[in-house]
Structures are given as C-alpha cells and as structure tokens.
Amino acid sequence: MNDLSKYMQQIGKRAKIAARIIAKADSGQKNKALAVIAEQLELQEEKILQANALDMQAGQEKGLDAALLDRLELNKERVAAMAEGLRQIIALPDPVGAIEHLNARPSGIKVGRMRVPLGVIGIIYESRPNVTADAAALCLKSGNACILRGGSEAKHSNQAIGNCIRDGLLAAELSVDVVQVIETTDRNAVGELIRMEDTVDVIIPRGGKGLIERISKEARVPVIKHLHGVCHVYIDDAADLQMAKSIAFNAKTQRYGTCNTMETLLVSESIAAAVLPELAEMYQAENVELRGCEKTCEILSGCLAATDDDWDEEYLAPILSIRIVNGIEGAMDHIHQHSSGHTESIVTSDYSQAMRFLREVDSSSVMVNASTRFADGFEYGLGGEIGISTNKLHARGPVGLEGLTTQKYIVLGDGHIRQ
Amino acid sequence: MNDLSKYMQQIGKRAKIAARIIAKADSGQKNKALAVIAEQLELQEEKILQANALDMQAGQEKGLDAALLDRLELNKERVAAMAEGLRQIIALPDPVGAIEHLNARPSGIKVGRMRVPLGVIGIIYESRPNVTADAAALCLKSGNACILRGGSEAKHSNQAIGNCIRDGLLAAELSVDVVQVIETTDRNAVGELIRMEDTVDVIIPRGGKGLIERISKEARVPVIKHLHGVCHVYIDDAADLQMAKSIAFNAKTQRYGTCNTMETLLVSESIAAAVLPELAEMYQAENVELRGCEKTCEILSGCLAATDDDWDEEYLAPILSIRIVNGIEGAMDHIHQHSSGHTESIVTSDYSQAMRFLREVDSSSVMVNASTRFADGFEYGLGGEIGISTNKLHARGPVGLEGLTTQKYIVLGDGHIRQ
Numbered sequence: 001m002n003d004l005s006k007y008m009q010q011i012g013k014r015a016k017i018a019a020r021i022i023a024k025a026d027s028g029q030k031n032k033a034l035a036v037i038a039e040q041l042e043l044q045e046e047k048i049l050q051a052n053a054l055d056m057q058a059g060q061e062k063g064l065d066a067a068l069l070d071r072l073e074l075n076k077e078r079v080a081a082m083a084e085g086l087r088q089i090i091a092l093p094d095p096v097g098a099i100e101h102l103n104a105r106p107s108g109i110k111v112g113r114m115r116v117p118l119g120v121i122g123i124i125y126e127s128r129p130n131v132t133a134d135a136a137a138l139c140l141k142s143g144n145a146c147i148l149r150g151g152s153e154a155k156h157s158n159q160a161i162g163n164c165i166r167d168g169l170l171a172a173e174l175s176v177d178v179v180q181v182i183e184t185t186d187r188n189a190v191g192e193l194i195r196m197e198d199t200v201d202v203i204i205p206r207g208g209k210g211l212i213e214r215i216s217k218e219a220r221v222p223v224i225k226h227l228h229g230v231c232h233v234y235i236d237d238a239a240d241l242q243m244a245k246s247i248a249f250n251a252k253t254q255r256y257g258t259c260n261t262m263e264t265l266l267v268s269e270s271i272a273a274a275v276l277p278e279l280a281e282m283y284q285a286e287n288v289e290l291r292g293c294e295k296t297c298e299i300l301s302g303c304l305a306a307t308d309d310d311w312d313e314e315y316l317a318p319i320l321s322i323r324i325v326n327g328i329e330g331a332m333d334h335i336h337q338h339s340s341g342h343t344e345s346i347v348t349s350d351y352s353q354a355m356r357f358l359r360e361v362d363s364s365s366v367m368v369n370a371s372t373r374f375a376d377g378f379e380y381g382l383g384g385e386i387g388i389s390t391n392k393l394h395a396r397g398p399v400g401l402e403g404l405t406t407q408k409y410i411v412l413g414d415g416h417i418r419q
Numbered sequence: 420m421n422d423l424s425k426y427m428q429q430i431g432k433r434a435k436i437a438a439r440i441i442a443k444a445d446s447g448q449k450n451k452a453l454a455v456i457a458e459q460l461e462l463q464e465e466k467i468l469q470a471n472a473l474d475m476q477a478g479q480e481k482g483l484d485a486a487l488l489d490r491l492e493l494n495k496e497r498v499a500a501m502a503e504g505l506r507q508i509i510a511l512p513d514p515v516g517a518i519e520h521l522n523a524r525p526s527g528i529k530v531g532r533m534r535v536p537l538g539v540i541g542i543i544y545e546s547r548p549n550v551t552a553d554a555a556a557l558c559l560k561s562g563n564a565c566i567l568r569g570g571s572e573a574k575h576s577n578q579a580i581g582n583c584i585r586d587g588l589l590a591a592e593l594s595v596d597v598v599q600v601i602e603t604t605d606r607n608a609v610g611e612l613i614r615m616e617d618t619v620d621v622i623i624p625r626g627g628k629g630l631i632e633r634i635s636k637e638a639r640v641p642v643i644k645h646l647h648g649v650c651h652v653y654i655d656d657a658a659d660l661q662m663a664k665s666i667a668f669n670a671k672t673q674r675y676g677t678c679n680t681m682e683t684l685l686v687s688e689s690i691a692a693a694v695l696p697e698l699a700e701m702y703q704a705e706n707v708e709l710r711g712c713e714k715t716c717e718i719l720s721g722c723l724a725a726t727d728d729d730w731d732e733e734y735l736a737p738i739l740s741i742r743i744v745n746g747i748e749g750a751m752d753h754i755h756q757h758s759s760g761h762t763e764s765i766v767t768s769d770y771s772q773a774m775r776f777l778r779e780v781d782s783s784s785v786m787v788n789a790s791t792r793f794a795d796g797f798e799y800g801l802g803g804e805i806g807i808s809t810n811k812l813h814a815r816g817p818v819g820l821e822g823l824t825t826q827k828y829i830v831l832g833d834g835h836i837r838q
Binding site for chain 1: 439442443516522524526528530533535537538620621641659661662665666668669670673755764777778779781782783784785786787788789790792793794798799800811812813815816817825826827828829830831832833834835836837
C-alpha cells in the first residue's frame with residue numbers, strides 16, 4: 001500500500017469513528033456547531049479572502065478560463081452568503097430520529113421506521129469553494145460524517161473554510177473528524193476515496209458530466225449521481241396557448257446554464273402552427289438559436305435544421321431544439337428515448353392527458369402546467385440541496401437533508417417471542 | 420459480441436419495452452394476471468411435478484446433497500403453497516401511483532411525490548423453484564418487468580412455472596416479456612445480466628453469501644443485497660430476568676437456519692451470573708452448543724471457549740456464542756464491530772437504555788424486548804418479501820412491494836413560471 005492509500009485509509013477510519021459520534025448528537029449540539037461555523041466564516045472573512053486570492057492568482061497563472069475563475073472567486077458577498085446558507089440549514093427540521101408508521105401487528109409487537117444518518121459521505125466537487133461550507137453543513141445537520149474533496153485549484157480557500165468548520169465542531173464538543181477536508185491535491189485521492197467501501201457509505205460527485213461518469217464507472221461505493229439535465233416541455237393539443245408560450249419561454253430563457261432549463265420543446269402537430277410562430281419571435285428577441293425538426297422548419301423560416309445529436313444535447317446555452325410530435329404518445333416516446341430523467345413538463349388543459357403524463361413519464365420530476373425551472377430543492381421546500389439525483393434507487397430528484405438519511409425498522413415488544 | 424451476449428441483450432431490450440407496459444397497467448389488470456397464474460399453477464400441477472421430477476433425477480445423478488435436493492423438490496403441497504402465495508399478493512394494496520406529501524409552495528405550485536416502479540429487475544437465485552412464482556408476482560404487482568435467472572438444477576421446474584406465468588400475462592392482455600425466465604443454463608448469463616446497466620435497473624440476488632459477494636463485486640447495475648445475518652440479543656443490567664431468558668431462548672432455538680436467528684448473545688456483566696446458568700440449561704436441553712468468552716466460561720462450566728472467529732460467524736445451526744460485556748456501551752461496541760447490520764435486540768426495563776439502543780445501533784432492524792425472529796416481511800406486515808436488505812441505501816430490512824418501487828416528484832401548476 002502506498003502513502004496515498006495509507007493517508008486515505010486513515011481518513012476513512014477517522015470518519016467512521018466520527019460518524020458514530022455525530023449520529024447520536026442531538027439537534028441542539030449540531031445547530032450550535034453550525035452557528036459557530038457561520039460566525040467564524042464572518043470573523044475569518046479576511047483570512048478566507050487572502051487564501052482565495054492565492055488560489056485566484058495560481059488559477060490565472062495556470063490560465064484557467066474566465067467561467068472557472070468566476071466560480072473559484074470569493075468576495076465579501078459570497079462569504080456572507082455562505083454564512084447565511086448555514087443559518088438557513090440551522091432553521092430546517094432535523095430529520096434524524098423521526099419515527100414513521102409505528103403500528104401494532106397481530107403478534108403484539110409494534111413496528112415502525114426510524115430515520116437515521118447514512119454514515120460517512122464522500123463529496124467530490126470542482127472549483128466552487130462555497131460547496132465546502134454547504135456540503136459540510138448539510139452532512140452535519142443530517143448526522144453524517146463527511147470527507148470533502150474539492151478541486152485542487154481551490155485548495156487554499158477550502159482549507160480556510162475548513163478551519164472555520166473545525167472551530168464550530170470544537171465549540172460544540174464534536175469530533176473534528178466529523179468534517180474532513182482532504183489536504184492532498186494528488187488526483188489519485190479521488191480514485192482511493194470511491195473504492196473505500198469499508199468506511200464510506202455513499203459518494204456524491206458534483207461537477208461536469210465527465211467527472212460523474214468516470215466516478216460512477218470506477219466507484220465501489222454507491223454513488224448518488226446527477227448526470228445532466230436534458231429537460232423537455234411538451235405543448236399538448238389541449239394546451240392554453242398563452243400559458244404554453246409563457247411556460248415554454250420561461251423554461252428556456254429564465255436562466256440558460258442550469259440543469260433544469262428546457263433543452264427541447266415538443267409540440268403536438270395539431271397546435272404547432274398556432275403556437276410556434278409567436279413563440280419563435282419571443283425566443284429570437286432573446287437571441288435564442290432555434291434548431292427544429294423538418295416540420296418545425298416548414299413553419300419557422302428562420303429555424304436551423306436539427307441533427308440527430310440535438311435531441312440528446314444539454315446545451316446550457318441560448319439554444320433550443322424543437323420537435324413536432326404526434327400528440328402525447330409521440331411526446332412520451334421522444335422523452336423515453338432522449339430524456340436524461342431529470343425534469344419534464346406538459347402544458348395541457350385536458351385532465352386525462354395531464355394524469356397520463358404524470359403517471360407514465362419516468363423522470364425525477366414530472367410537471368403539469370409549470371416551468372421546468374421549478375425543479376430544485378428550495379422551490380420544493382427541502383431547504384438546502386446537495387444536488388439533484390437522476391438515480392432511480394434511494395434519493396431521486398433534489399437531495400436535501402432527508403436524502404442524506406436512510407430508515408431502519410424498529411420493533412417495540414414487551415417480552416414478545418415468535419411462536 | 421458473442422451469442423450469449425446477444426441473447427441477453429435481446430432479453431434486456433424486451434424487458435425495457437415491457438417495463439413501460441406494466442408500469443401503466445392498473446391494479447385490476449395486474450391482479451387478473453396474478454389470479455390466472457395461480458389458477459394455472461393448480462391446473463398444470465401435473466406438468467410442473469413431471470418437470471420437477473426431471474430436475475430431481477438429474478440432481479440425484481449429479482450427487483447434489485440432501486439439503487439441496489430438499490430445496491429443489493416440489494410436491495402437491497408446495498405447488499398449492501405457490502398458488503396461495505400469489506393470492507396473498509393479489510390481496511396486498513398496489514403501491515404504484517400513490518401520492519404523498521402533496522403541499523402548496525409559496526410560489527403557488529403544488530409539490531408531492533408519486534410512487535412508481537423501478538423498471539426492470541433482475542433476480543438471480545438458486546435451487547428453490549417456488550422463487551420463480553414468488554418473485555415474478557411481487558415484481559408484477561409492483562409494476563416492474565423482471566428477468567429471472569434460477570439455478571440450472573431447477574431449469575425444467577422453472578420453465579414449467581414460467582409457462583403458467585405466461586398464460587396469466589396473456590389472459591390479462593399484458594406482454595409476455597413482463598416476466599422472462601432465462602432459458603440458457605450458461606453460467607456466464609449471470610455475468611452478462613449484472614452488467615446490463617442500460618436495460619436493468621436493479622439486481623436482487625437470493626442465495627448464499629458467496630454468490631451475493633461475487634455479484635456485488637462484479638455488478639455494474641445497483642444490487643439490493645442481503646449478505647448474511649449475524650444477529651445479537653443484548654441482555655441489559657436492567658433486564659427482567661424471565662423475559663431475558665424467554666427472548667434469548669426463542670431468538671436462538673425457534674429456528675436455527677434463518678438469517679434472523681440470534682448468533683451471539685451479549686450479557687451485561689452485572690447480570691451475567693443471575694441469568695446465564697439457567698439459560699445455559701435451557702439451551703443444553705435443546706443440544707445447543709455454547710461457545711463463551713473467558714468470563715462466560717467461568718460462570719458456565721460446560722461452555723467451550725470461543726475464538727475470535729466466533730464473533731463474526733453466522734452458524735445457521737444449534738451453536739451460540741456468548742460474550743459478557745461492560746454494559747450497553749460494551750454491547751454496542753461489539754455490535755458495531757461484528758454485526759452484519761441485520762437485526763439486534765436489547766432486553767431491558769430501563770427507558771433510557773432502550774431509547775439509546777434504538778437510536779444508536781445501526782442495523783436494518785433494531786428491537787426492544789422482542790425476539791430477533793420477528794424480523795421478516797410477514798411479521799412486519801409487508802405481505803410478501805423478496806428478501807431482507809442489509810444495504811443502507813434504498814431498501815433496508817425486509818423488502819416488500821414498496822421496496823420494489825421508487826418515488827418521483829410531481830409538480831402541479833396552473834401556468835406557473837419561475838420569477
């Protein structure tokens with residue numbers, strides 16, 4: 001075993017011990033730690049910004065692109081936002097220990113389910129240093145120990161934030177190993193972490209599709225993954241035209257770079273000529289490039305011809321593909337084939353069509369008459385979110401505190417034995 | 420790609436198409452299929468027993484041991500029990516489509532969660548042919564397509580049962596691909612199945628620890644696994660002596676070969692001398708071999724010395740290891756180190772100790788004053804069970820219909836867009 005392996009194994013062992021401590025901490029103790037972390041982020045603002053300046057300088061020297069540098073950069077507002085985020089997590093109800101469905105059985109025992117932490121969570125992320133505070137806080141509140149592996153370009157920032165976290169854990173008399181920020185920037189540390197099945201219970205990667213695919217492929221530990229968002233809006237024959245235009249416009253243009261942004265608009269053939277021309281004008285006024293199927297191009301003269309690849313593309317940009325389909329069946333077939341399983345929405349005034357779409361579309365969020373942009377933890381009322389899962393098992397959709405827990409059965413007897 | 424790969428890929432593709440069909444079938448249609456399958460099992464009893472006779476003969480010629488032959492054998496009673504099992508599943512509520520926690524959000528959208536099937540379930544099992552009917556029925560009722568891979572020694576029996584399933588699917592006008600019984604006995608079929616991530620959503624192996632460990636190691640598809648049961652009863656200082664003896668006796672001797680049988684008894688030091696001698700007599704009257712720690716052997720003269728390996732052993736036999744521990748802390752430390760995460764029980768009259776044990780022990784079932792033998796799907800009221808999961812993610816503990824489903828978010832709007 002090489003030095004890196006040994007180092008990571010030690011981190012795993014410490015996390016596993018810390019997991020037992022944080023699992024039994026009560027809400028008051030966990031909230032105290034979070035409050036002190038928030039306070040320390042504010043008190044140590046200068047140190048954090050100095051550390052971030054080192055990262056920014058190194059990033060510029062390495063020639064990182066502007067978007068990456070923007071994600072890496074911290075300023076007073078961003079540090080304040082981190083502290084505010086922690087205070088919001090303090091205000092959320094503690095999921096741990098909640099008991100559901102406790103019922104008596106014919107044998108006399110009472111059987112229910114208790115919500116408990118997952119144990120040790122490994123989080124792998126890229127350049128944003130605020131993830132260090134966010135992820136640590138969500139794990140801590142949900143009673144989990146965590147191992148944080150941020151991008152090497154943010155190493156000074158992450159360690160400075162990690163110091164504030166350590167102060168909070170100490171103040172609440174919790175083990176500092178509850179949140180461990182990995183110090184080495186050795187790329188192989190990720191490879192070790194995702195294979196530590198004996199000490200790590202789940203891996204949550206946050207980053208680009210490439211990172212997540214690679215991790216999913218190589219991991220021995222279960223991965224809660226969010227691959228990408230190829231989201232659809234389907235305008236049904238029975239749609240209200242005004243509503244359809246408003247939702248389709250909002251789902252694309254309210255923000256381009258988010259995973260819940262619509263990438264493909266599906267329109268039922270019978271309504272296409274009535275809805276598309278005005279909608280196209282609205283998009284073009286925002287400089288959204290339109291790529292349509294053959295029938296769409298017949299209706300919209302300024303539309304480019306979509307290629308087969310367009311239907312699987314997450315543009316994250318002012319580009320929209322449009323396809324005219326043969327009613328709800330055609331829409332659901334297209335979604336079944338091309339969706340990434342993130343979020344789809346139907347616009348319709350027909351009750352039966354709405355119910356069919358809700359029931360039959362197999363994505364983490366399925367909507368009726370609403371913009372796909374609503375698919376996130378805050379809008380759903382989960383408080384914070386650690387990501388949006390496109391897994392089917394365990395957590396699906398926005399993952400908040402509850403997604404970081406599991407349930408165990410509890411049985412209350414009074415001397416009951418099996419006959 | 421070789422022929423086996425092609426064959427398995429075809430099965431996967433057919434299953435994926437069938438999954439969309441069964442996902443939207445209503446309860447009446449699914450129950451009709453189940454009713455006809457039950458009826459056909461009874462009508463085709465003779466054919467099934469003839470097929471089973473071929474398997475039994477081949478098994479005897481191959482020199483399979485008596486326990487394996489017993490598991491393989493079908494008779495009139497066992498066929499009737501299969502049909503009865505199906506009728507019990509008909510009576511269970513359909514989990515699919517149930518909506519929970521539908522609440523309005525400040526934005527005006529309503530957000531809830533709808534229970535939906537997992538999709539395609541691959542089940543890998545060993546010699547018992549009744550699993551073919553049980554597993555197919557549970558998957559069908561929960562709206563999933565399934566691919567069944569039974570033991571090669573049961574191939575004729577499984578195909579005969581598969582014919583009844585096919586008749587039921589046809590009678591309910593469902594695709595026969597909803598339940599596919601793999602015909603090839605090529606051992607590599609399992610290796611293919613567990614890597615078909617594009618078409619299979621989850622693998623459930625049912626069998627010995629070796630099979631399950633191998634599958635977990637090689638699978639690319641998520642596995643709901645049940646490794647083994649090293650279950651504990653802890654007799655606390657504050658235990659009622661009569662109750663402690665009754666539960667500890669029942670948890671070991673009610674049945675030896677089940678995964679929820681106690682394998683190690685933990686006794687608090689202060690109560691050991693009061694409880695162990697009489698309990699040992701009760702075990703010895705049943706010819707249970709006792710293997711104790713040093714302190715236990717001081718109290719019980721007829722006790723063998725336990726080795727380190729005993730604490731991790733699933734005996735599935737009339738053997739019990741006994742360890743005297745330093746109160747609840749010592750018990751929980753032992754459990755943390757040696758439990759397989761299946762089921763643990765505390766016997767105590769002390770409220771605080773009971774609450775601590777419930778909260779801090781991290782197993783799929785945690786009990787107070789009840790025999791570990793209660794840990795199963797029927798006793799918990801789940802109706803049937805497809806296995807007992809020792810996973811932390813997704814299904815944990817006995818897995819019934821609900822464990823074969825997942826949830827998606829649904830959003831009901833009325834033209835809502837994101838501001």
